[in-house]
Amino acid sequence: MKTIETRRLPDLAQALSAAGYCVVAPIEEGGVVRFREWAPGLAIAPGAVPANSSKDFLFPRSEVVARFALEPGGFSPAPVERSAVKTVVLCARPCDAAALTALDAVFNWDYRDGAYNARRQAMTVVSLACSKADEHCFCTSVGGAPDGVAGADAILRPADGGQLLVLDELTEKGRALAQAAAGTLSEGPAALDAPAVLPRRFDSEAVGRWLAANFESPFWKEAALACLGCGACAYACPVCHCFDLQDETDHAECRRLRNWDSCGFGLFTLHASGHNPRPDQSARWRQRVMHKFSIYPQKFKTLACTGCGRCSRLCQAGMAIAATCERIEALGR
Amino acid sequence: MKALREAAEKLLREKRVSLVIGYEDRKGRPAFFAAKPEDCGRLAYDASCRQNLAAYLGKPEIRARLPVAVVAPPAVLRSIVVLTAESQLPPGQVLALAVDGDSFLGTFDAAGVAELLRAKYSTLAPEPALLERVQGLLQKSPAERAAFWEAEFSKCTRCYACRAACPGCYCSRCIVEKNAPQWISTAALGHGNYTWSVMRAFHQSGRCTLCGACEAACPQGLPLMLLNAVLDREALEEFGSRPGYDPEAKPLIGSWSADDDHSYMR
Numbered sequence: 001m002k003t004i005e006t007r008r009l010p011d012l013a014q015a016l017s018a019a020g021y022c023v024v025a026p027i028e029e030g031g032v033v034r035f036r037e038w039a040p041g042l043a044i045a046p047g048a049v050p051a052n053s054s055k056d057f058l059f060p061r062s063e064v065v066a067r068f069a070l071e072p073g074g075f076s077p078a079p080v081e082r083s084a085v086k087t088v089v090l091c092a093r094p095c096d097a098a099a100l101t102a103l104d105a106v107f108n109w110d111y112r113d114g115a116y117n118a119r120r121q122a123m124t125v126v127s128l129a130c131s132k133a134d135e136h137c138f139c140t141s142v143g144g145a146p147d148g149v150a151g152a153d154a155i156l157r158p159a160d161g162g163q164l165l166v167l168d169e170l171t172e173k174g175r176a177l178a179q180a181a182a183g184t185l186s187e188g189p190a191a192l193d194a195p196a197v198l199p200r201r202f203d204s205e206a207v208g209r210w211l212a213a214n215f216e217s218p219f220w221k222e223a224a225l226a227c228l229g230c231g232a233c234a235y236a237c238p239v240c241h242c243f244d245l246q247d248e249t250d251h252a253e254c255r256r257l258r259n260w261d262s263c264g265f266g267l268f269t270l271h272a273s274g275h276n277p278r279p280d281q282s283a284r285w286r287q288r289v290m291h292k293f294s295i296y297p298q299k300f301k302t303l304a305c306t307g308c309g310r311c312s313r314l315c316q317a318g319m320a321i322a323a324t325c326e327r328i329e330a331l332g333r
Numbered sequence: 334m335k336a337l338r339e340a341a342e343k344l345l346r347e348k349r350v351s352l353v354i355g356y357e358d359r360k361g362r363p364a365f366f367a368a369k370p371e372d373c374g375r376l377a378y379d380a381s382c383r384q385n386l387a388a389y390l391g392k393p394e395i396r397a398r399l400p401v402a403v404v405a406p407p408a409v410l411r412s413i414v415v416l417t418a419e420s421q422l423p424p425g426q427v428l429a430l431a432v433d434g435d436s437f438l439g440t441f442d443a444a445g446v447a448e449l450l451r452a453k454y455s456t457l458a459p460e461p462a463l464l465e466r467v468q469g470l471l472q473k474s475p476a477e478r479a480a481f482w483e484a485e486f487s488k489c490t491r492c493y494a495c496r497a498a499c500p501g502c503y504c505s506r507c508i509v510e511k512n513a514p515q516w517i518s519t520a521a522l523g524h525g526n527y528t529w530s531v532m533r534a535f536h537q538s539g540r541c542t543l544c545g546a547c548e549a550a551c552p553q554g555l556p557l558m559l560l561n562a563v564l565d566r567e568a569l570e571e572f573g574s575r576p577g578y579d580p581e582a583k584p585l586i587g588s589w590s591a592d593d594d595h596s597y598m599r
Contacts, residue, residue, distance in 0.1 A: 030554055031554060032553060032554040034488075034553075051552055051553065051554075052490075061490050061491070061521040062519075062520035062521045062522050135360075221394070224394075225364075225366045225394060225395075226363060226364040226365075226366070228388060228389070228392070228497035228498065229392075229497055230492050230493050230494040230496070230497035230498070230550070231490075231491070231492040231493060231494070232492040232494040232550070232552050234492075235490045235492045235552070236552055244519075246512070246519045246520075248515065248518055248519065248520070257519060257520050259491070259519050259520060259521065260490065260491075260521070262492070265493075267510055280393055280394055281392065281394060282394065314552045315363075316363075316383060316384050316494070316498060316546070316549055316550040317363055317364050317384065318357065318361055318363020318364060319363075
């Protein structure tokens with residue numbers, strides 16, 4: 001088995017960095033663990049589910065998608081730099097890696113998104129299997145597993161009581177990465193730790209069936225009462241991918257920006273006429289649940305939720321999508 | 334806890350309110366909406382309650398169910414007074430179930446809330462730990478402070494959880510969403526992020542009750558209370574403004590007086 005001591009993760013990051021990878025890893029700062037670019041001297045915090053998801057490095061929160069140079073009497077299109085840096089996400093959670101299937105589907109559906117696909121091509125995902133889960137985790141209810149390999153190019157599995165990590169390459173990209181990091185890996189035996197035990201909380205297919213028949217249920221009014229309509233859940237979600245296009249202009253040029261957007265915002269569906277087809281928060285929360293558990297599986301044969309629990313972990317108002325699904329399943333019985 | 338639950342139950346049973354907005358007796362103490370007397374057993378209050386429930390008073394679905402009662406520690410009581418002073422609460426439609434620490438202080442209408450605050454909380458000051466953090470920051474040079482905020486604001490994703498958590502942010506169309514003209518860049522990047530957080534803090538000056546809900550709601554852990562505490566001090570020192578005590582007070586940033594200091598105009 002290819003192994004590395006857990007405490008030597010920064011050496012692995014260093015080796016990959018030296019091999020030309022931009023290394024993204026969970027790093028603690030000010031009490032919050034985030035996926036961010038690793039630099040020498042930074043500790044890696046493999047235990048936590050980072051506050052952000054690894055989607056940030058495929059679909060950044062803001063990017064320029066077009067530029068126009070302003071000239072007297074008109075404008076002309078200007079080039080947009082489109083650089084996809086060779087990147088590795090180290091210690092992604094299996095629920096982050098699993099999200100790639102859902103993201104790939106939507107960014108290659110009616111339009112092949114150049115910016116997304118360029119980054120996706122250049123990205124290698126090294127998951128870290130979970131030895132523990134918290135009360136917000138529910139990957140086993142949405143087809144995942146604490147040691148699931150979907151979407152990953154390689155996976156690190158904790159062994160010897162967390163002292164060691166065993167690297168399994170899963171794809172060509174994973175094998176290239178293992179080769180680049182060969183100097184930091186050892187060959188030898190290791191006793192794999194048991195993955196986290198996470199009983200299934202709900203049956204996502206039963207939830208989908210109820211949703212397909214209950215768009216107008218009074219359930220939504222009551223279920224969304226606590227939601228205050230911010231975008232925190234959508235922005236932390238590894239699968240949420242809605243965006244807004246905004247043109248911002250100064251005296252010299254116009255930049256067309258693609259910014260993250262969220263169905264939780266009232267403005268999201270507000271028409272220029274003033275009409276809003278989702279006039280209240282219950283219609284918006286319904287959309288969020290419907291999209292993840294009914295619309296997406298119908299369209300793309302995959303759920304738009306990987307059970308990472310980030311949305312519920314950070315929501316101050318206590319909106320928890322797994323609890324909502326449990327209630328929906330009970331309604332359908 | 335028992336007294337709070339009984340008082341809430343009584344309000345619902347006597348149909349004085351149609352909804353009690355409180356905190357639920359489970360981990361994280363999320364918002365809980367008791368619509369029936371028998372729901373009130375699920376209410377709880379302790380120091381781990383971080384949300385300012387007055388933020389719900391602007392939500393259309395809640396407005397449709399007035400009259401309501403709100404479980405309110407002192408900072409939330411002050412928010413209710415601010416909203417009253419700014420004509421944001423229909424008179425007689427909001428009751429406060431006042432709580433503090435382990436104590437339930439009673440059920441109050443808007444006038445009663447102001448009276449309670451004056452009688453019992455007239456000397457409310459920012460928490461010492463917060464003032465210490467402010468002092469630490471003010472000891473830095475302007476360049477160091479700018480670098481500190483630049484690093485902090487770079488984490489902002491513009492999810493606007495701070496705005497949603499704040500009872501003072503009740504505009505139906507926020508300035509950050511206006512684009513003709515555009516005041517604040519929509520990109521979740523350096524300059525726009527800086528402008529967003531600073532402008533939001535300024536819009537709260539003389540209105541913020543230092544409840545801490547914005548900072549608690551920020552998924553990125555931005556130290557927003559540092560901004561609020563400094564502006565709170567400026568509002569007090571420069572204008573004698575103590576928001577959330579007088580329901581008749583004109584909001585500091587929405588009023589003007591001939592006696593204001595004009596010395597900066599030459």
